[in-house]
Amino acid sequence: MKQYYLDYNATCPQLPQVSLAMQDIVNTAFGNPSSVHWAGRNARRKMDDARETLAEYWHVEPGSVVFTSGGTESNNMVIQGMMAQSGSGHIVLSAIEHPAVLHAVVQWCSRYPGWSYTLVKPDKGGKVDAKAFIEACQNDTKLACLMWANNETGVVQPIFEVREACRAKGIPFLVDAVQALGKLEVNLNALDADFVSFSAHKIGGPRGVGALVMKRGSRLESLIIGGGQERGRRSGTENVAGVVGFAAALGVLDYSRVAPVRDIFEKKLAEAIPNAVFFGQTHLRTPNTSMFCIPGLEGETLLMQMDLMGFAVASGSACSSGKREPSHVLLAMGAPDFQARSSLRVSFGVDADEVTSDALVEALVRVQQRLRNMSGRG
Ligand SMILES: Cc1ncc(COP(=O)(O)O)c(C=O)c1O
Known part of the structure; x- marks a missing residue:
């Protein structure tokens, strides 16, 4: 894999x-x-x-x-x-x-x-x-x-x-x-x-x-x-x-080609999963970062499923004393609790390309389908 x-x-x-x-x-x-x-x-x-x-x-x-x-x-x-x-x-x-x-x-x-x-x-x-x-x-x-x-x-x-x-x-x-x-x-x-x-x-x-x-x-x-x-x-x-x-x-990694990859990823994910919610898109961001949530999918489960498919991504929520806490950043932005608990953060490296971004979109769609089937909502 x-x-x-x-x-x-x-x-x-x-x-x-x-x-x-x-x-x-x-x-x-x-x-x-x-x-x-x-x-x-x-x-x-x-x-x-x-x-x-x-x-x-x-x-x-x-x-x-x-x-x-x-x-x-x-x-x-x-x-x-x-x-x-x-x-x-x-x-x-x-x-x-x-x-x-x-x-x-x-x-x-x-x-x-x-x-x-x-x-x-x-x-x-x-x-x-x-x-x-x-x-x-x-x-x-x-x-x-x-x-x-x-x-x-x-x-x-x-x-x-x-x-x-x-x-x-x-x-x-x-x-x-x-x-x-x-x-x-x-x-x-x-x-x-x-x-x-x-x-x-x-x-x-x-x-x-x-x-x-x-x-x-x-x-x-x-x-x-x-x-x-x-x-x-x-x-x-x-x-x-x-x-x-x-x-x-210092200065070795060049992120200048990464922002278009991130933007294409977000565009394709929005097309594939129209109710996906993206955070921070209205402002200037670091070129490699995308934070989003897929309503209905719990962040931790999504993270584990993505891991099983070989994708190392992060969850916005933090683990504190064995309990998952919602992302304090999203809560401060006024996002509802369920979004702050179910967000995922993808931060691309300088070698990311459209193949990476397509594979990621495909994996997210498959995980969404799989979790829906498991919960009987497929
Ligand atoms: C914004 C910010 N500040 C501070 C830190 C902590 O840095 P370090 O891991 O070197 O202690 C991090 C690491 O995630 C960070 O992202």
């Missing part, structure tokens, strides 16, 4: 050139980058080169790049660091943030009584209104968080407009750019946000490696205390092979 991996927003297979670059570090630059001897200096040189490559790609100074263990840590570093810095305050964030932002804010606000937050919902198409976002800011707002592109719908958010308003009000702005990297142009000099989070594994780099880009002059209480690595901003011996792998993955 042919297998199709269509879950690139979850993770991307590691690129061969990344593995080679990492293997080279393991073999030749094994020293601790904090050691002063030749082996340490060798490792530090490789790490500095990787930092420079990443900084150049993002149009920032190398000194503003802090290596972390991924997008989750980068986001937490800002949220928890800000909260640790002052006893009280308020955070504005969109209701469609990744759990690495959403849950971090909600949980830490419940632990620190002096802190509160406001969630800003998007429109029906999944885009946050910049004006509504700014209006949610208060006099005591100490942090604003808005993701660059949503991981479920792919919808691109108005980060440039929000950045302008935050700057005027003097509010530090965190942008989770994990899903934007590699799919949209990411120029941090143009964006000029205070904090921007990245993850290597979404672009073909290694898992467990990421970065936080901090604007010069921005301050954060350090959460990981130890040997003072990363200029005291994130202690712990750096993952040299990992960051070299991250740098090696």
